Amino acid sequence: MIELDNVSYGYGGNALFSQVSLTLAPGSFHFLTGPSGAGKTTLLRLCYADLRAMKGKVRIFEQDAGALDRDAVAMSRRRIGVVHQDCRFLDHLSIAENIALPLTVSGRANEAAGNLQELLNWVGLAAQAHQLPPELSGGERQRAALARAVIVSPDVIIADEPTGNVDWDMSQRILSLLIELNKMGKTILIATHDLTMIRAAKSDVSARILRLSDGQILQAGAEL
Amino acid sequence: MKVLLDLIVGDPQADRSVPQTGMTARLTLFVSAVMAFLAVIALAVSLTTNRVASLWAEDLAESATLRLPADPVTADALLLSALDVLETTPGISSVRALSQDEQQALLEPWFGPDLPLDALPMPQLIEIVADGDGYDVDGLRARLTAQVPGAILDDHTAWREPLLGAASRVRLIGWSVILLIGATVAAMITLAAQAALAANVQVISVLRLVGAKDAYIARAFVRRFTLRAGAGAIVGVVCGALVLLVAPQGDAAGGLLLGVGFEGAEWILPLLIPLLAAIVAFFATRTAAFRRLREQT
Numbered sequence: 001m002i003e004l005d006n007v008s009y010g011y012g013g014n015a016l017f018s019q020v021s022l023t024l025a026p027g028s029f030h031f032l033t034g035p036s037g038a039g040k041t042t043l044l045r046l047c048y049a050d051l052r053a054m055k056g057k058v059r060i061f062e063q064d065a066g067a068l069d070r071d072a073v074a075m076s077r078r079r080i081g082v083v084h085q086d087c088r089f090l091d092h093l094s095i096a097e098n099i100a101l102p103l104t105v106s107g108r109a110n111e112a113a114g115n116l117q118e119l120l121n122w123v124g125l126a127a128q129a130h131q132l133p134p135e136l137s138g139g140e141r142q143r144a145a146l147a148r149a150v151i152v153s154p155d156v157i158i159a160d161e162p163t164g165n166v167d168w169d170m171s172q173r174i175l176s177l178l179i180e181l182n183k184m185g186k187t188i189l190i191a192t193h194d195l196t197m198i199r200a201a202k203s204d205v206s207a208r209i210l211r212l213s214d215g216q217i218l219q220a221g222a223e224l
Numbered sequence: 225m226k227v228l229l230d231l232i233v234g235d236p237q238a239d240r241s242v243p244q245t246g247m248t249a250r251l252t253l254f255v256s257a258v259m260a261f262l263a264v265i266a267l268a269v270s271l272t273t274n275r276v277a278s279l280w281a282e283d284l285a286e287s288a289t290l291r292l293p294a295d296p297v298t299a300d301a302l303l304l305s306a307l308d309v310l311e312t313t314p315g316i317s318s319v320r321a322l323s324q325d326e327q328q329a330l331l332e333p334w335f336g337p338d339l340p341l342d343a344l345p346m347p348q349l350i351e352i353v354a355d356g357d358g359y360d361v362d363g364l365r366a367r368l369t370a371q372v373p374g375a376i377l378d379d380h381t382a383w384r385e386p387l388l389g390a391a392s393r394v395r396l397i398g399w400s401v402i403l404l405i406g407a408t409v410a411a412m413i414t415l416a417a418q419a420a421l422a423a424n425v426q427v428i429s430v431l432r433l434v435g436a437k438d439a440y441i442a443r444a445f446v447r448r449f450t451l452r453a454g455a456g457a458i459v460g461v462v463c464g465a466l467v468l469l470v471a472p473q474g475d476a477a478g479g480l481l482l483g484v485g486f487e488g489a490e491w492i493l494p495l496l497i498p499l500l501a502a503i504v505a506f507f508a509t510r511t512a513a514f515r516r517l518r519e520q521t
Binding site for chain 2: 071084088089093097101
């Protein structure tokens with residue numbers, strides 16, 4: 001699905017990580033952990049072609065991400081659902097419209113009606129459908145972001161600290177939704193520094209746990 | 225046609241993706257209306273100049289004046305000879321010797337009504353009207369020199385050419401003003417579109433995150449600015465047309481100042497201004513949007 005091959009990236013001449021390799025196989029579940037500033041978000045952005053690798057190759061759905069034009073990047077984003085820590089909604093649109101946005105921009109707005117209600121029920125936001133994003137709590141916003149990420153039934157879901165702003169119960173609810181998606185065959189990559197969430201998930205899903213530290217990706221797991 | 229229909233009907237969902245920005249909307253409408261108003265006036269001045277100059281030039285081209293020497297002894301003989309030459313010249317449809325009263329009327333603006341014309345040696349004037357094909361001016365001059373000594377033929381070239389030159393310059397100025405107005409509209413729309421795009425960086429970022437192509441994002445801005453420019457121009461054209469309709473009118477002979485306006489089919493031209501404003505806005509916004517989206521990669 002997505003493959004990073006000896007990828008390096010940095011800011012202002014300083015390498016954030018170098019020669020990192022990672023493969024997201026279809027239906028796999030990955031946690032990416034590591035200290036703040038290690039480059040977790042940067043790595044995720046490389047995975048959905050929001051950044052271009054300085055060295056090495058990123059392949060997204062068998063295509064060289066470095067060679068994709070903007071339209072091709074847009075097309076690949078329709079197969080990758082992204083959940084940000086800050087959710088990134090359009091605040092002038094209702095939650096329902098925000099969730100339907102991926103369908104709207106891909107000219108499939110007519111499909112929204114059926115999918116949308118089902119998704120709103122799935123994430124427990126049916127009552128908040130017509131509220132604006134700033135009117136929702138952190139947990140509700142995260143669930144709405146997850147609903148938006150999956151409305152086009154993407155092959156891959158990438159979540160950056162999806163439980164960063166929510167309490168334990170809500171983080172468990174979001175995690176269970178992501179596990180449910182994985183059981184439906186979706187490939188999941190979650191960046192998180194919340195080790196308790198990883199521990200909680202271990203019993204429900206066979207997840208590969210990666211640690212990004214000192215510019216390298218290491219396989220982790222046993223120590224958790 | 226489909227592009228035009230898509231532009232007018234639009235996609236309500238796509239339009240809602242980008243929030244309305246009140247200030248740029250109002251400014252675009254206002255500037256577009258003012259520019260369309262000015263374009264209507266410039267167009268009217270240009271077309272009126274063209275019309276009046278053509279009319280005057282046509283009149284002058286068809287007529288000429290023959291002036292006979294003011295010699296009381298030979299006057300009658302010269303007049304008969306001149307009329308004979310003129311009446312036998314192909315291309316001349318009518319010839320008429322001006323009466324004393326008519327000649328006095330011509331001099332009255334300079335010398336007043338009490339001029340004793342009888343006591344003055346006045347040259348005899350003959351009005352010549354050419355037919356559609358005209359006559360051989362050089363040939364006529366040669367015959368007059370031989371048969372009517374001292375006769376001077378004025379075919380009005382000296383008047384017509386400066387008049388046509390002046391009219392041509394006014395027309396050029398008019399069209400230049402219209403072009404400048406078009407360029408100003410393009411510049412203004414570009415600035416407004418850039419401001420709107422800059423104000424919506426986060427919106428663009430979110431739209432891209434969920435898989436929007438550049439064309440989709442650009443369309444929301446392009447449609448908005450195109451419709452605003454077109455709507456503003458309609459208001460401007462209506463105001464301009466009303467001003468021309470209520471302005472004092474005169475006939476062509478009354479001069480340019482009294483006769484500014486459109487005649488007949490010319491009224492189609494101001495109706496094209498909103499369409500042109502919309503086309504200018506379409507391309508200005510589209511160019512600005514794609515440039516901005518390219519930079520915001």
